[in-house]
Amino acid sequence: MSDLPSIRWGIVATGMISSWFVEDILLEWEGKRVNHIIQAIGSSSTQKAQDFAKNNCPTHSPKVYGSYQELYGDADVDIVYIGTPHSFHYRDCMEAIGAGKNVLCEKSFTINAKQAREIFDAARKNNVYVAEAMWLRHRPLYRELSRLLHEEKIIGDVFRVFSDFANGTDPASQPASSRHRDLSLGAGSLLDVGVYALTWLRVTLGYQKDLPQIVAKQTHEAGVEITTSAILQYSSGQQGICTSTSKALGAPGEVFVVVHGTNGYIEVEGRAASIPESFTVWKKQDGAADRAYFPREACEGKKYEFPQIGRGFIWEAENTALDVLAGRKESQVMPWSETLYIMDIMDEIRAQGGTMYPGE
Ligand SMILES: NC(=O)C1=CN([C@@H]2O[C@H](COP(=O)(O)OP(=O)(O)OC[C@H]3O[C@@H](n4cnc5c(N)ncnc54)[C@H](OP(=O)(O)O)[C@@H]3O)[C@@H](O)[C@H]2O)C=CC1
Ligand SMILES: O=C1OC[C@@H](O)[C@H](O)[C@H]1O
Secondary structure, three states: OOOOOEEEEEEEOOOHHHHHHHHHHOOOOOOOOOEEEEEEEEOOOHHHHHHHHHHHOOOOOOEEEOOHHHHHOOOOOOEEEEOOOHHHHHHHHHHHHHOOOEEEEEOOOOOOHHHHHHHHHHHHHHOOOEEEEOHHHHOHHHHHHHHHHHOOOOOOOEEEEEEEEEEOOOHHHOOOOOOOOOHHHOOOHHHHHHHHHHHHHHHHHOOOOOOOEEEEEEEEEOOEEEEEEEEEEOOOOOEEEEEEEOOOEOOOOEEEEEEEEOOEEEEEEEEEOOEEEEEEEEEOOOOHHHHHHOOHHHOOEEEEEOOOOOOOOHHHHHHHHHHHHOOOOOOOOOOHHHHHHHHHHHHHHHHHHOOOOOOO
């Protein structure tokens, strides 16, 4: 037995993200601060819950439940992890909170900002912890980039950022029941991956308090939004250009964020905009205007690389567990105000782009 504090997770849903999350939090790694226990699995079917337990946490003996409600009623569960499609997050969060459970709920937190506000009101009333599982914000790379940009001002004042996520899920090729294709499950590139592109704008532009003016367009196929482009203009004059698509897949190691400052620029690279691996700082040099005529290798860039641990969920899981164990009700990394800020922007982009979900 380790001396580390323990947290007992109840996992709701047995899909892809739940298996990735569980796989990661059971990793042994240097720097581990919490002992993560898979206490229970809740699924739409007992068989699926049993299979999930067998395949994903064979060294634990979680309780298996054929409904989510039974898991919420399990007094031994400290925190519920919700890995259902977007359109169920509101229902699942509200039911878990109603049962007095702490909650970590996958991104995008809800379909719209109204639902998110209602969840936070319920959490406040029930005095429980709730956070959106925006794992990107917990990564060491994200935090170091923020420090370099805004404390060290390594490229001066940031005035423009491009940010993209192209994940190539290609809804048309998916079964009709896929969450990438079914509007009633919250299908659409903005909620699925545009949320990361917006998150990159947030950290790079410096967490402004005011909401930006937005100009946005969205393209739909078979009723599902497959491409979004939005320009965010802040009162400071800063601009963020945010794009997402499910129709194309980015290349391995490609640049998906470019940050322009008054003294240079930064490129963020990696497997995907949710899995950054490094960033390169290009400082302004004498004769910079001529740089366009030189090959990239001839320019001086400083690359900052960050080791991957598992798939990268461990930092989010550790921070969340430490929040709950300390009795906090909000994440210090992903507070409610940040979820609402992003949800308000996504609402406006969808309003301009013409994307509505059933029930809206
Ligand atoms: N952080 C990240 O990197 C990632 C996050 N995500 C997020 O995780 C969430 C789930 O995505 P993902 O795991 O890919 O989805 P999946 O489709 O793989 O799994 C969703 C699960 O939700 C449950 N569910 C409940 N009702 C339904 C329904 N009507 N239709 C389909 N499933 C239902 C099912 O579990 P059961 O039958 O056991 O109840 C199902 O297995 C989304 O919010 C997504 O954005 C997804 C991928 C990566
Ligand atoms: O969060 C995510 O990250 C990777 C994507 O491909 C996936 O669809 C999305 O849900």
